[in-house]
Amino acid sequence: MGLLRSVVLAGGGTGGHIYPLLAFADALRRHFPEVRITTLGSPKGMENELIPPAGYDLRVIPAFQLPRAINLNLLRTPDRMYKSAHAAGQILDEVQADVVVGFGGYVSVPAYLAAWKRDLPIVIHEVNVPPGVANRMGMKFTKNVAVGFPQQPQQAESLRDARVVGVPLRTSLTHLDRAALRPEALYQFGLRPDLPVLFVSGGSSGARTINLAVAAAAKRLAHAGIQVLHVQGGRNDPFEVPADLPVPYVVLPYLSEMQLGYAAADLMLCRGGAITVAETTALGVPAVYVPYPHSNQEQKRNALPVVEAGGGVLVDNADLTPEWIEQHLIPLARDHQRLYAMGAAAAQYGRRDGDEALLEFVLEAVAKAR
Numbered sequence: 001m002g003l004l005r006s007v008v009l010a011g012g013g014t015g016g017h018i019y020p021l022l023a024f025a026d027a028l029r030r031h032f033p034e035v036r037i038t039t040l041g042s043p044k045g046m047e048n049e050l051i052p053p054a055g056y057d058l059r060v061i062p063a064f065q066l067p068r069a070i071n072l073n074l075l076r077t078p079d080r081m082y083k084s085a086h087a088a089g090q091i092l093d094e095v096q097a098d099v100v101v102g103f104g105g106y107v108s109v110p111a112y113l114a115a116w117k118r119d120l121p122i123v124i125h126e127v128n129v130p131p132g133v134a135n136r137m138g139m140k141f142t143k144n145v146a147v148g149f150p151q152q153p154q155q156a157e158s159l160r161d162a163r164v165v166g167v168p169l170r171t172s173l174t175h176l177d178r179a180a181l182r183p184e185a186l187y188q189f190g191l192r193p194d195l196p197v198l199f200v201s202g203g204s205s206g207a208r209t210i211n212l213a214v215a216a217a218a219k220r221l222a223h224a225g226i227q228v229l230h231v232q233g234g235r236n237d238p239f240e241v242p243a244d245l246p247v248p249y250v251v252l253p254y255l256s257e258m259q260l261g262y263a264a265a266d267l268m269l270c271r272g273g274a275i276t277v278a279e280t281t282a283l284g285v286p287a288v289y290v291p292y293p294h295s296n297q298e299q300k301r302n303a304l305p306v307v308e309a310g311g312g313v314l315v316d317n318a319d320l321t322p323e324w325i326e327q328h329l330i331p332l333a334r335d336h337q338r339l340y341a342m343g344a345a346a347a348q349y350g351r352r353d354g355d356e357a358l359l360e361f362v363l364e365a366v367a368k369a370r
């Protein structure tokens with residue numbers, strides 16, 4: 001394909017911005033092995049832990065902090081913003097970028113600015129409603145906006161003309177046959193095949209409320225015969241789990257091979273991060289969603305349509321207590337029929353082709369710009 005020689009991908013901060021970027025990079029490499037792929041990240045984001053091991057060139061540009069909303073504070077940081085945009089521009093020039101694809105996170109802004117200055121096509125992939133601040137700024141420079149989920153009209157004025165492409169997911173997930181991998185996954189985690197598994201993950205940085213509530217309910221879960229696979233999250237404090245439980249309770253600091261967690265899971269307990277929701281639904285994993293109560297209720301909006309479709313249960317952060325776990329989660333984790341129906345409903349809502357659909361959209365944007 002003569003259209004593309006060099007692509008710059010910008011996105012950073014938490015896993016929620018980085019995993020879709022990586023999944024898209026993989027699709028790009030699969031279809032166009034000769035294309036040069038460069039990623040732009042910030043000095044302290046999780047991209048530094050996740051991108052180099054995946055085999056992509058990560059260029060770090062000076063940090064540039066955005067306020068949570070587009071307001072006058074922006075005017076107080078122009079020097080830093082221009083310094084970052086200048087650094088991004090130098091990289092765009094060096095690699096002779098044909099297009100910039102941004103996934104959100106602060107680092108995307110200087111990339112959008114630099115690409116706009118050079119008249120390069122810009123494509124934005126947004127997974128949240130309302131869109132994040134960085135992507136909202138980017139939308140001032142391009143109409144090529146792709147979104148992860150169908151938008152609900154009353155919520156998404158700025159995304160009305162966006163193309164729904166789904167969320168690019170890692171191939172270890174898009175190709176996952178959960179039932180086939182389950183025995184190996186259970187074996188690797190030291191879990192038993194005869195008891196249900198609750199898979200707990202609070203997103204890429206972990207979730208303190210979830211960690212503490214589940215750990216406090218460890219004895220009740222164990223006595224109900226429920227095994228726990230508990231991923232604490234990349235940047236979260238450790239917590240105590242009683243040592244003498246009658247069934248396995250496995251704690252991991254972080255799980256790079258999420259396919260193993262999803263394969264082992266009978267039920268998931270998680271936040272409502274957009275990528276997590278895209279994954280649970282794509283894989284048909286029944287889930288109890290505990291949306292992060294801050295940042296504009298965005299996680300509740302991610303999870304609500306799945307729950308309304310019958311694919312999960314929603315519980316407020318403040319209501320997730322050991323008692324709630326005992327009264328609601330334990331009966332659910334033991335109810336095979338209900339879990340099966342929830343998983344099937346979740347799968348109806350999910351899709352696995354986000355990487356391919358975004359690639360098609362990017363190719364169209366590049367062709368249009370020529």
Ligand SMILES: CC(=O)N[C@H]1[C@@H](OP(=O)(O)OP(=O)(O)OC[C@H]2O[C@@H](n3ccc(=O)[nH]c3=O)[C@H](O)[C@@H]2O)O[C@H](CO)[C@@H](O)[C@@H]1O
Pocket residue numbers: 014015016017019127128201202203204205206231233234253254255256257258271272273274275276277279292295298299302
């Ligand atoms: C508190 C907050 O602001 N969270 C935001 C952040 O969440 P966060 O960064 O947690 O992102 P998501 O929950 O959407 O996705 C987490 C990603 O990390 C992966 N993972 C997680 C744990 C682990 O041990 N291993 C692993 O690989 C998951 O498989 C998934 O791919 O970005 C999302 C996408 O912009 C937003 O919707 C969330 O609202």
